[in-house]
Amino acid sequence: MRVFLLLVAFELSWAQYNPNTKPGxxxxxxxxxxxxxxxxxxxxxxxxPNGFGGVQISPPNExxxxxxxxxxxxxxxxxxxxxxxxxxxNENEFxxxxxxxxxxxxxxxxxxxxxxxxxxxxxxxTHSTCGSYFNSxxxxxxxVPYSGWDFNDWKCKTGSGEIENYGDxxxxxxxxxVSLLDLALxxxxxxxxxxxxxxxxxxIGVAGFRIDASKxxxxxxxxxxxxxxxxxxTTWFAEGTRPFIxxxxxxxxxxxxxxxxxxxxxxxxxxxxxxxxxxxxxxxxGEKMAYLKNWGEGWGFMPSDxxxxxxxxxxxxxxxxxxxxxxxxxxxxxxxxxxxxxxxxHPYGFTRVMSSFRWPRYFENGKDxxxxxxxPSNGDGSTKSVTINPDTTCGNDxxxxxxxxxxxxxxxxxxxxDGQPFTNWWDNxxxxxxxxxxxxxFIVFNNDDWNMSETLQTGLPAGTYCDVIxxxxxxxGCSGIKIQVNxxxxxxxxxxxxxEDPFVAIHVDAKL
Ligand code: QV4
Ligand code: CA
Numbered sequence: 001m002r003v004f005l006l007l008v009a010f011e012l013s014w015a016q017y018n019p020n021t022k023p024g025x026x027x028x029x030x031x032x033x034x035x036x037x038x039x040x041x042x043x044x045x046x047x048x049p050n051g052f053g054g055v056q057i058s059p060p061n062e063x064x065x066x067x068x069x070x071x072x073x074x075x076x077x078x079x080x081x082x083x084x085x086x087x088x089x090n091e092n093e094f095x096x097x098x099x100x101x102x103x104x105x106x107x108x109x110x111x112x113x114x115x116x117x118x119x120x121x122x123x124x125x126t127h128s129t130c131g132s133y134f135n136s137x138x139x140x141x142x143x144v145p146y147s148g149w150d151f152n153d154w155k156c157k158t159g160s161g162e163i164e165n166y167g168d169x170x171x172x173x174x175x176x177x178v179s180l181l182d183l184a185l186x187x188x189x190x191x192x193x194x195x196x197x198x199x200x201x202x203x204i205g206v207a208g209f210r211i212d213a214s215k216x217x218x219x220x221x222x223x224x225x226x227x228x229x230x231x232x233x234t235t236w237f238a239e240g241t242r243p244f245i246x247x248x249x250x251x252x253x254x255x256x257x258x259x260x261x262x263x264x265x266x267x268x269x270x271x272x273x274x275x276x277x278x279x280x281x282x283x284x285x286g287e288k289m290a291y292l293k294n295w296g297e298g299w300g301f302m303p304s305d306x307x308x309x310x311x312x313x314x315x316x317x318x319x320x321x322x323x324x325x326x327x328x329x330x331x332x333x334x335x336x337x338x339x340x341x342x343x344x345x346h347p348y349g350f351t352r353v354m355s356s357f358r359w360p361r362y363f364e365n366g367k368d369x370x371x372x373x374x375x376p377s378n379g380d381g382s383t384k385s386v387t388i389n390p391d392t393t394c395g396n397d398x399x400x401x402x403x404x405x406x407x408x409x410x411x412x413x414x415x416x417x418d419g420q421p422f423t424n425w426w427d428n429x430x431x432x433x434x435x436x437x438x439x440x441x442f443i444v445f446n447n448d449d450w451n452m453s454e455t456l457q458t459g460l461p462a463g464t465y466c467d468v469i470x471x472x473x474x475x476x477g478c479s480g481i482k483i484q485v486n487x488x489x490x491x492x493x494x495x496x497x498x499x500e501d502p503f504v505a506i507h508v509d510a511k512l
Contacts, residue, residue: 015242016266017305019350020207020232021053022105026414027344027351028054029402032314033073033375034355036060036089036097038386039108043097045388048104050408051415055101056109056210056352060084060094061197062130062143064118071381072372073314077212078118078180081143082197085130087375087383098205102236107207109244114194114225115213116180117141117151120161139181150190152182163216169256173218185221195228198243205233208244214268215249215257222247222265246308246350250322253300263306270307270349271322272300277311277342278326281335281447283431289447290427296348309349311339317356318371330356330399337406338445338503341469344410345435345443345505347422351414353407358397406501409468416507417441424459428452434493436460441507446495455492458506462487465506470499473510482512 019028029052031039039055047055062085064078065071076086084091098108117136124135132143139148156175158164163175176182183190198209214222232241245266251259252271259268276299280287296304315321317329328336343351359373376384376397387395394400401407420438427433431447436459446452462485466473471480483506485491495502 016226016245018242019053019244020107020237020241022107024415024418025051025053025105026418027052027353027411028056028107028109029353029355030056030310030314031058031355031402033058033076033357033383034088034398035383035385036093040097040100042386043101043104043106046403047101047106051412052106052353052402054107054109054207057111058086058088059111059113059212060086060088060201061113062086062128062132064122064134065127065129065381067127067381071374071377073374074320074372075374077113078122079113079116080118080128080134081130081132081141082193082200083130083132083143084200087129087377087381095204102205107236108205109208109210109246110198110201110206111212112194112198112209113212114183114197115185115216116177116182117146118181119179120176120181121179136181144193146183146190146193150184150187152184155184156182167256172257173216177213177216182216185217185225188224191221191225191228194225198225199228199230202230202232202243205236206243207232207237208246210269211245211247211266214247214262214265215251219261219265222262226265252322259302259306263302267306267308267350268302269313270301270309271316273307273309273343273349274311274313274316274328274339275323275326277339278323278328281328281339281342282326283447284326289431289433289445290429292342292433293425293427295346301348304348307349308352309343310352310354311336311343312354313352314354314356317354318359318361319368320371329354330401331361333404334501336401337404337469337501338447340401340407341410341443341503341505342445344407344414345417345437345441347420347437353402353411355402356399358399405472406469409472410505412509413441413443413468413505413507416509424457426454426456428454432495439508441505442491443503443505444493444495445503446497446499447502449497451497452493452495455490457489458485458491459489460485460491460506460508461511462489464512465491466510466512467504467506468510469501469503469505473512476512478510478512 062081062083066075122136316323316327384396386398417437417440424436434444436442442458465483466478467481
């Protein structure tokens with residue numbers, strides 16, 4: 001009995017770290033600002049057939065509409081109510097998306113904005129995505145409802161009411177983040193409203209949550225609303241399955257609040273990952289790929305089983321949030337593909353792939369003055385649909401990094417090597433490196449300014465393999481480079497430093 005109870009306690013306390021993806025599906029993709037109708041189609045036509053585990057969606061709840069004169073993407077981080085009504089679609093479209101994605105085994109992860117409501121200067125009226133009335137001066141949000149009593153103004157001790165010093169954890173949790181009205185999560189009423197919103201989403205069938213601005217909430221307050229969450233819907237998930245929780249906490253070191261303060265609630269975003277990997281691939285600050293030998297905890301990152309990792313996110317790809325100019329994005333596509341390839345081959349962390357829209361990036365004095373520009377939209381402000389070109393890329397300025405051959409094939413690589421150890425590391429003490437994943441896969445990079453020509457131990461069974469970067473296995477042949485693995489597991493790799501993609505990846509599912 002005692003053993004049984006212990007086991008139950010163990011299950012309950014560890015469950016929220018499990019992404020709940022289907023076995024053999026090991027990554028999710030953030031379809032930033034996509035419409036629900038397009039995500040439903042993408043699950044069916046692309047994500048399920050290519051082994052994606054799930055989709056992180058943009059906040060689905062009602063938000064402030066900002067027109068000055070065009071709508072910024074960040075209006076979605078200014079909630080007005082918890083009605084499922086946004087530029088991505090209404091509640092019916094949301095339900096249709098969750099049902100159709102779940103039915104093909106691709107699960108939905110909701111970006112939950114629960115630290116705050118809209119900015120203090122938003123005014124009053126019904127300029128919200130569902131037309132709900134609000135008044136930011138009196139702190140009235142009748143569609144929830146929240147009123148003056150439900151905010152932290154009395155608790156915050158700074159003169160401006162804003163977070164002024166990130167060295168003071170009280171300010172960071174109790175004051176306003178960029179003027180956003182800060183919810184009093186110590187109140188059971190507020191916790192209940194947040195939990196009610198999240199439970200509504202669980203009832204519809206979502207598999208978990210990214211919790212926005214977690215650094216700005218007390219871990220104990222978060223635990224209180226997370227403990228109120230139901231198990232996932234048994235229409236798609238096993239009885240007793242807890243929602244996957246990952247908390248957005250930016251911890252690059254040197255601040256009062258640490259990612260580790262949040263491990264008790266679920267996983268945490270590891271922002272050091274993209275900042276460091278970008279620096280290495282760019283060869284800035286004396287970094288080189290050979291140093292990646294002990295990538296992961298060896299670099300001072302959080303424990304692998306607590307980490308959600310990514311090369312870039314919707315903030316730092318445009319200079320918001322953390323990481324600065326080292327962050328690699330689709331704008332630097334050649335290096336970006338290498339970074340995403342490295343991430344997906346390496347066993348550390350739970351991986352999230354970014355999928356962006358293009359915007360008219362324009363630097364003035366080192367800052368992108370168009371960092372606010374919202375998704376591709378029509379004259380009336382509605383978001384454009386994602387069109388698919390004959391060559392499978394996306395139209396209407398949707399970048400669809402997840403459809404780039406190199407990235408999609410590495411998502412599959414990660415699924416094939418799932419559970420295999422990190423093996424057969426090799427480097428030239430510079431920027432040519434290689435490693436394997438047990439006897440299932442092997443990857444080789446040449447980020448030096450000279451050609452690479454090496455025979456390396458792959459750990460793979462003998463045979464002819466298709467490189468999944470320059471092409472892939474098609475029928476009985478390879479559309480790209482072929483790699484011959486000898487009886488002793490060695491193979492010869494030749495990578496020109498001027499190759500379109502200076503890396504090669506092989507795995508047992510792409511063997512002839
Ligand atoms: C501005 C001034 C304020 C001033 C106010 C007056 O900055 O000092 O008081 O005007 O009205 C937007 C504007 C911002 C404006 C604010 C309120 O950019 O200039 O304040 O609205 O009107 C996104 C954007 C923000 C945006 C916010 C709300 O990145 O620019 O603010 O949405 O629309 C920290 C946090 C981390 C956060 C990261 C960006 O620790 O949690 O910054 N990341 C998440 C999301 C991010 C989102 C938020 C949090 C807020 O990933 O996308 O911010 O929900 O590191
Ligand atoms: Ca707060």
